Amino acid sequence: MSQSLDRALTLVTSLAREPKTLDQLAQEVGVHKSTVLRLLRTLESHHFVHREGPRHYRLGSALFDLANKALEQRDVRRGAEPALAALNERTGHTVHLASFEDGEAVYIDKFEGRHPVRMYSRVGKRAPLHCTAVGKVLVSALPTARREELARSIAYPRLTANTIGDAESYLGELGRVADRGYAVDDAEHEDFIHCIAAPVRGAGGEVLAAASLSVPRVLLDIDGLLALVPDLLAAAEEASIQCGWSKKEQGGISR
Amino acid sequence: MSQSLDRALTLVTSLAREPKTLDQLAQEVGVHKSTVLRLLRTLESHHFVHREGPRHYRLGSALFDLANKALEQRDVRRGAEPALAALNERTGHTVHLASFEDGEAVYIDKFEGRHPVRMYSRVGKRAPLHCTAVGKVLVSALPTARREELARSIAYPRLTANTIGDAESYLGELGRVADRGYAVDDAEHEDFIHCIAAPVRGAGGEVLAAASLSVPRVLLDIDGLLALVPDLLAAAEEASIQCGWSKKEQGGISR
DNA sequence: GTTGCTGGTTGCACCATATGCAACGCTGAT
């Protein structure tokens, strides 16, 4: 809708991959380099990009600042933090917190596991809905209509042998998730990793986010992983309580 | 230089403070709301802002993503991380890593202290140069000319009773910092906190960043703090080594 | 039911503003 802004944002996202030179950028976006220069200058004046010497444009510090401010705003994150940190401490495995945004799951917090073999991820990263435990939890919490619509609208790229491949099986899986109160990703996203996830609820019982444990299969087989479910559920419940949820009014909302 | 982009960035930074409504934003930036709408839409299409229902525009997830990607790019951060985490673990105090950018110090990493009384800060936050330990370390590492120019160009807002108030005293202090290899902020920035900082060096001996310990005065008096200097220096040295620095070629570069 | 309010949305006409071009300057390599 706004050309220059659009281009500028494309520039920034492109810079995120790696520092680049001016003409590189110009070529990439398909505009004249003088145009890129002007955009970069405005971006620079707001500290969105930073240039050190020729041939080096990098992302600037405003990004860190904004991102962290934004994360601080998310009360789920603050509320859930202690419980998740404790879970991470107790199990030694990677813990994620993800929320639903624009038809995708977005990681909003992460606690790195202690084991040498670790999952790659990053706060802010988007995760597919059909093959992650957090995705399943988040979608299963949506009102039925929305859930079905979504299930039919998303693509089902097959990422591993176990990946769910169509809307029907996905909807079935979502039903199971809603019933038991947690979701499993049995190496459906990455071959080496499996996860379990549970919902974090707010005052009205609505699902604010999903908390998950991700562990490499070499460390724990699927039964070992499932043995951690009670631990995860306890942490998610503790997090929920911190977010204003109270145990009594369970049941009513989801499905 | 680019009006629309400039406005858009202002919008984003304004949204960072708190979620706002359309006309609020329009008024704040002094533009017609239809204009704001268009800008927001483009921002939204890039996930820079996110709208949930009417009356609610929030920062979007692209910010988190970019910010963390950017932080990952900074090799200082990665290199220094283990040493700083260990320092934090050992002392229980807040540890910061800051780098010099555009005439300011910017926090690029932080390890939260364990004590209930803590310093407020945030990754991405900018810190003044004249009254912080990290600022002193970073400036004292600049070439003499640049250092003097900078010292004369910055303002010296008096934030506490101890704040350095003019360029002369500042330059004197910088000399001392360069000599001993670490800097002290004796409650010059905030009344309740004092800090010590040391440089983290790269392969050529150049200063990449400054590492600091911040501790509330109620926990430790100045002598107690200074007793931690060797610990800090060891951590900074360890971090430097991880960043490619080797002990031998000391001396030459700074001053 | 009607009115008024607030917040968001659309189409249009105008001209400010972003754009591409071409030429210049700088730096470092051959």
Next chain:
DNA sequence: ATCAGCGTTGCATATGGTGCAACCAGCAAC
């Protein structure tokens, strides 16, 4: 000395961003 790569500047053009005014939708008050 020459060249190549990169960044920078001034200028003319028309594209694209802007403001306006009218409209729609939800909501509260009366």
